[in-house]
Amino acid sequence: MLVSKLFxxxxxxxxAVGVSNTAIDFIVFMLLHHxxxxxxxxxxxxxxxTANSYFWNRRWTFERGxxxxxxxxxxxxxxxxxxxxxxxxxxxxISATIPVWIAKIVxxxxxxxxxxxxxxxxxFR
Numbered sequence: 001m002l003v004s005k006l007f008x009x010x011x012x013x014x015x016a017v018g019v020s021n022t023a024i025d026f027i028v029f030m031l032l033h034h035x036x037x038x039x040x041x042x043x044x045x046x047x048x049x050t051a052n053s054y055f056w057n058r059r060w061t062f063e064r065g066x067x068x069x070x071x072x073x074x075x076x077x078x079x080x081x082x083x084x085x086x087x088x089x090x091x092x093x094i095s096a097t098i099p100v101w102i103a104k105i106v107x108x109x110x111x112x113x114x115x116x117x118x119x120x121x122x123x124f125r
Contacts, residue, residue, distance in 0.1 A: 007120075013061040014116050017053055025049035050080055062124035075123040079115060087111045 029045035036044075054076050087107040094106055 010061055010120065011116060014057065014119070015112070017056040017061055018112060018115075020056065021049040021053045024052050046084075050077075053080075057119060058124060062120070072123060076119070079118040079123055082118075083111045083115050086114060 025045045025048065027045075028048045032040070032044060054073065057076075058072070087110060090110055091104060091107045098106075
C-alpha cells in the first residue's frame with residue numbers, strides 16, 4: 001500500500017514537471033524562433049525544458065537532493081535522447097493514419113510512460 005501510494009505520488013509529480021517542461025519549451029521557442037530561426041530555437045527550447053526536467057525530477061519527484069551526479073545526468077540525457085527518437089519515429093508512423101493532433105497526444109503519452117519508467121528505475125535510482 002505504501003509503495004503504491006509513493007509510486008502514485010511520484011507519477012503525479014512527474015506529470016506536473018512534464019507540464020512545466022512543455023510550457024517552458026513552448027514559451028522559449030515562441031520567443032526565439034523569429035529571432036534565430038526554427039531549428040536553433042527548437043534546440044534551445046528543448047534544452048531548456050530538459051534542464052527544467054532534470055532539476056525538478058531530481059529534487060522534487062524522486063527527491064535525490066541538491067548535489068549533481070554525473071552518471072545520473074548522463075543517464076537522464078540518454079533516456080531523453082531515446083524518448084525523443086522513439087516519439088519522432090512513432091509520430092511519423094502514426095500520423096499517416098490518424099490526425100496529427102491525435103498522433104501527438106498518443107506519442108506524448110508514450111514518451112511519458114517510457115520516460116517515467118526509465119527515470120524511476122534507472123536514472124534516479
